Amino acid sequence: MIGQTQYFRDTWAEIDLDALYQNVKTIRDGLPRETKLFAAVKANAYGHGDFQIAKEALKAGAHGLVVALLDEALVLRQKGIKAPILVLGLIRPADAGVAARHHISVPVVQLEWLKEAGRTMGAGVPPLKIHVKCDTGMGRIGLKHEEELKEIEQFIKQTDEFEFEGIFTHFSTADQASEKYYQGQLAAFKKFVSVLETVPKYVHAANSAGALCHNDSFFNAVRVGIAIYGLSASQERPPLNKGKQVFSLHSKIVHVKKIRPGECIGYGAAYQAEKEEWIATIPVGYADGWLRKLEGQSVIAGGERAEIVGRICMDQTMVRLPHYMPIGTQVTLIGGQGTGDFITVEEIAEKLDTINYEVICMINFRVPRFYKRGSKLIEVENPLFRGV
Numbered sequence: 001m002i003g004q005t006q007y008f009r010d011t012w013a014e015i016d017l018d019a020l021y022q023n024v025k026t027i028r029d030g031l032p033r034e035t036k037l038f039a040a041v042k043a044n045a046y047g048h049g050d051f052q053i054a055k056e057a058l059k060a061g062a063h064g065l066v067v068a069l070l071d072e073a074l075v076l077r078q079k080g081i082k083a084p085i086l087v088l089g090l091i092r093p094a095d096a097g098v099a100a101r102h103h104i105s106v107p108v109v110q111l112e113w114l115k116e117a118g119r120t121m122g123a124g125v126p127p128l129k130i131h132v133k134c135d136t137g138m139g140r141i142g143l144k145h146e147e148e149l150k151e152i153e154q155f156i157k158q159t160d161e162f163e164f165e166g167i168f169t170h171f172s173t174a175d176q177a178s179e180k181y182y183q184g185q186l187a188a189f190k191k192f193v194s195v196l197e198t199v200p201k202y203v204h205a206a207n208s209a210g211a212l213c214h215n216d217s218f219f220n221a222v223r224v225g226i227a228i229y230g231l232s233a234s235q236e237r238p239p240l241n242k243g244k245q246v247f248s249l250h251s252k253i254v255h256v257k258k259i260r261p262g263e264c265i266g267y268g269a270a271y272q273a274e275k276e277e278w279i280a281t282i283p284v285g286y287a288d289g290w291l292r293k294l295e296g297q298s299v300i301a302g303g304e305r306a307e308i309v310g311r312i313c314m315d316q317t318m319v320r321l322p323h324y325m326p327i328g329t330q331v332t333l334i335g336g337q338g339t340g341d342f343i344t345v346e347e348i349a350e351k352l353d354t355i356n357y358e359v360i361c362m363i364n365f366r367v368p369r370f371y372k373r374g375s376k377l378i379e380v381e382n383p384l385f386r387g388v
């Protein structure tokens with residue numbers, strides 16, 4: 001029987017668990033002792049693999065986890081993660097009982113939501129842990145007035161269905177050089193906290209950029225994502241994070257040929273050779289998240305830079321080699337091959353005119369993840385075979 005630990009293609013992502021461990025530990029050690037670190041493992045841990053990253057982050061000193069969806073939290077619980085998990089996105093009141101039963105904390109932005117959730121939760125369920133989300137300037141989700149917060153606090157005091165576990169906000173400009181908007185959000189959040197009769201267990205605001213460059217943003221917990229993956233939390237405040245990149249993407253040459261001057265490569269015959277050239281084909285394409293816009297980007301083939309030529313196809317990409325290389329030669333699209341040259345996630349983001357977050361999230365489930373400690377492969381996950 002073929003299973004989730006097998007793979008049959010020569011394209012894979014490597015997840016460096018030592019780097020993850022070290023990044024989490026370094027960030028943890030840089031925070032005050034009483035500040036709890038919640039590792040952001042939403043979106044399959046930014047494409048790295050939620051379960052493996054969650055386990056490693058907790059081992060390295062993270063106190064809890066944050067995810068975007070109730071589904072993501074439930075998957076982690078079902079795989080045996082016992083640490084605190086907070087869902088960041090709003091859940092339906094009708095699903096409050098599921099969250100409560102699995103000891104998953106959820107955000108609340110409206111008294112009405114609590115009333116409806118209370119009506120549907122049913123008997124014999126443990127109290128639902130809620131974190132009130134305050135909108136201090138992000139304009140996404142959150143209550144906007146202190147009066148609403150006071151009403152929620154009073155309501156919870158009169159019921160048994162809920163536990164007021166946390167209060168939080170989210171900064172929209174903590175990564176920017178200018179402090180003004182950030183300071184406005186910080187002041188607004190402090191005002192929210194100040195109207196509470198009882199301050200809950202967790203008070204949190206900072207993301208990576210907050211935790212790494214605003215030491216007035218810690219309160220007693222932080223939610224750190226991008227920095228634990230060894231990626232830059234800010235374009236404007238470098239060098240914020242000296243972490244090691246956890247994610248790398250590799251493939252192998254599956255076909256190689258010499259072409260003559262004037263011969264064309266790929267759809268639309270968009271690339272034409274000017275002289276004799278060695279062209280290699282690698283089995284990765286836009287259906288893996290390796291987008292067509294990456295035409296012209298370089299890769300590292302057998303330790304040397306080589307340019308992607310012609311249009312990137314759904315499942316295959318062509319590369320112009322500096323000289324002949326045999327089938328089976330490793331090609332690195334993100335990361336390095338130990339030669340000193342290294343393709344950062346940020347290099348790819350710049351080529352795509354986007355942010356590093358989007359690059360790691362876009363390499364999708366078709367690409368098996370190899371989890372490594374040192375040079376040792378400890379686990380392979382091929383979600384194509386999940387449930388087979």
Ligand SMILES: Cc1ncc(COP(=O)(O)O)c(C=O)c1O
Pocket residue numbers: 040088170206207208209223224225226227233
């Ligand atoms: C509410 C919230 N908190 C924390 C994070 C983690 O942010 P970062 O990856 O910048 O550390 C995110 C990420 O988008 C978020 O939406």
